[in-house]
Amino acid sequence: MIGFYLQHSKLIDQIGINALLALSLVVSLQAGQLALAQAAFMAVGAYASAFLGAKAGWPLVGCAAVGSALGALVAGLLSYPIGRLRGVFLAIATIGFGEIIRIIVNNLPITGGAEGFSGIPNDADTRWIYGALALVGLIFFSLRNSRFALAMTLTREDEQAARGVGVDTAAIRLWTLSAGGAIAGLAGALYAHNNFFIQPDDFAFGRAEQILVYCVIGGTTSPIGAMLGAALLSILPEVLRFLQDYRDIVNGGILLLVVLFAPRGISALWKRA
Amino acid sequence: MPDLHFEEVSIRYGGIHAVSDVSLTVRSGAIVGLIGPNGAGKTSLINAASGVVAIEHGSIRLDHLRLDRLPAYRIARAGVARTYQNIRLFGALSVRTNLNAGAYRLRTTMSDDALRALLERVGIRPEILDAPAGGLPYGEQRRLELARALAARPSIILLDEPAAGMNPVETAGLGRVIRCVASDGVGILLVEHDMSLVRSICDDVVVLNFGKVIAHGTPTRIAADPAVIEAYLGADVGTQG
Numbered sequence: 001m002i003g004f005y006l007q008h009s010k011l012i013d014q015i016g017i018n019a020l021l022a023l024s025l026v027v028s029l030q031a032g033q034l035a036l037a038q039a040a041f042m043a044v045g046a047y048a049s050a051f052l053g054a055k056a057g058w059p060l061v062g063c064a065a066v067g068s069a070l071g072a073l074v075a076g077l078l079s080y081p082i083g084r085l086r087g088v089f090l091a092i093a094t095i096g097f098g099e100i101i102r103i104i105v106n107n108l109p110i111t112g113g114a115e116g117f118s119g120i121p122n123d124a125d126t127r128w129i130y131g132a133l134a135l136v137g138l139i140f141f142s143l144r145n146s147r148f149a150l151a152m153t154l155t156r157e158d159e160q161a162a163r164g165v166g167v168d169t170a171a172i173r174l175w176t177l178s179a180g181g182a183i184a185g186l187a188g189a190l191y192a193h194n195n196f197f198i199q200p201d202d203f204a205f206g207r208a209e210q211i212l213v214y215c216v217i218g219g220t221t222s223p224i225g226a227m228l229g230a231a232l233l234s235i236l237p238e239v240l241r242f243l244q245d246y247r248d249i250v251n252g253g254i255l256l257l258v259v260l261f262a263p264r265g266i267s268a269l270w271k272r273a
Numbered sequence: 274m275p276d277l278h279f280e281e282v283s284i285r286y287g288g289i290h291a292v293s294d295v296s297l298t299v300r301s302g303a304i305v306g307l308i309g310p311n312g313a314g315k316t317s318l319i320n321a322a323s324g325v326v327a328i329e330h331g332s333i334r335l336d337h338l339r340l341d342r343l344p345a346y347r348i349a350r351a352g353v354a355r356t357y358q359n360i361r362l363f364g365a366l367s368v369r370t371n372l373n374a375g376a377y378r379l380r381t382t383m384s385d386d387a388l389r390a391l392l393e394r395v396g397i398r399p400e401i402l403d404a405p406a407g408g409l410p411y412g413e414q415r416r417l418e419l420a421r422a423l424a425a426r427p428s429i430i431l432l433d434e435p436a437a438g439m440n441p442v443e444t445a446g447l448g449r450v451i452r453c454v455a456s457d458g459v460g461i462l463l464v465e466h467d468m469s470l471v472r473s474i475c476d477d478v479v480v481l482n483f484g485k486v487i488a489h490g491t492p493t494r495i496a497a498d499p500a501v502i503e504a505y506l507g508a509d510v511g512t513q514g
Contacts, residue, residue, distance in 0.1 A: 153363075
């Protein structure tokens with residue numbers, strides 16, 4: 001068991017961080033927002049936390065708290081200009097925002113620019129990552145039957161009808177985007193402190209796309225499904241490593257099959273069973 | 274319970290005047306019918322009272338509370354519930370969730386007994402509580418939308434063509450439900466094309482044409498008004514229901 005962990009600890013940590021990222025998007029999707037700026041919020045959390053840890057000597061808890069808070073703040077501020085956008089327009093605007101953040105990070109001396117930021121304390125081990133995941137999962141679980149969860153569901157299903165029964169849909173959109181920003185910021189902080197080094201390309205469009213695929217494969221509004229999607233997509237490339245040059249083809253084929261036969265995600269499979 | 278007042282309300286969509294200087298009052302426990310040809314401005318008034326569209330001039334008040342200055346969700350929380358001309362249930366969600374959505378403003382979840390009683394009140398089989406609302410027959414979806422409005426325990430209900438698509442027996446049943454709701458002190462503004470329903474349950478009728486009030490009075494008086502006959506009801510009104 002210990003041998004297995006030592007051999008795969010990096011992958012296990014990566015699964016936990018990816019699961020957090022998937023949850024950060026699920027919270028927006030539960031309110032019907034296809035907002036794809038999670039990689040940007042992750043970058044904000046990662047760089048803030050890396051700076052505080054490497055330059056100011058802050059402990060991990062403080063770094064992660066600030067990273068998470070800044071992720072929430074940036075997401076909350078972003079929710080104002082994008083407040084009237086829906087669907088693909090919202091997706092494109094948030095992808096654009098992600099690129100803006102990446103370009104800023106790429107050109108700031110304080111972030112190390114394109115060469116990246118190194119010397120980050122490597123103190124976010126498996127216990128911290130899964131502790132954070134458990135905390136976020138617990139919050140999701142405790143809110144699942146709440147008035148807030150009902151408001152998110154109604155906002156997703158029909159915004160006008162939701163307002164007609166008393167739901168402040170603008171506030172729901174603000175809070176869900178901010179909550180997603182907080183979780184992505186936390187994931188970014190843990191990512192930075194799980195690696196010695198971060199660079200702008202770690203938070204490029206590919207990352208945002210990856211997070212969306214976790215949720216599509218797992219189930220766009222199911223926290224458990226999204227976490228499973230993140231786990232599956234983190235493990236699959238490793239399991240298929242023996243295929244060498246054919247790995248990406250088989251990996252893509254498996255994802256295609258999942259989308260074709262479980263279009264509502266793997267979480268819908270056990271609900272149906 | 275408070276009364277709903279429209280005072281010299283005007284609504285404009287770009288260059289088109291949808292409603293011009295309309296005044297009317299829906300008193301607690303009264304059913305006010307709002308009739309008129311298509312495009313007369315009936316739904317615009319309901320949309321204005323529920324915060325969906327802004328008014329250009331005038332005021333809409335729930336007693337002293339200015340509704341025309343509030344967003345839609347605050348109007349709903351103030352106790353104004355509505356149904357829609359085109360049904361707007363949360364179709365993918367269960368009947369139970371739809372009813373609990375109606376009760377959102379009350380910050381409470383309804384018990385199973387209360388949910389079943391509400392369904393029975395509007396004439397829906399209580400055993401469909403966990404069925405998806407979008408899968409119900411059309412008539413039941415209309416009644417469920419009314420039940421969702423009732424779940425809010427509102428002081429005013431705005432009904433936008435609730436009998437659309439119903440047969441005469443269903444319409445008569447709906448009329449009894451609406452009359453019963455009003456008897457609990459709820460004020461009701463009813464937009465409806467089914468004149469037999471309007472005549473059988475309304476205390477007052479307001480007739481709109483081209484966004485203006487052309488007649489106002491009891492259903493009997495309205496039915497005999499020459500201006501109304503010419504604008505809307507047609508020459509065969511005397512032979513109806």
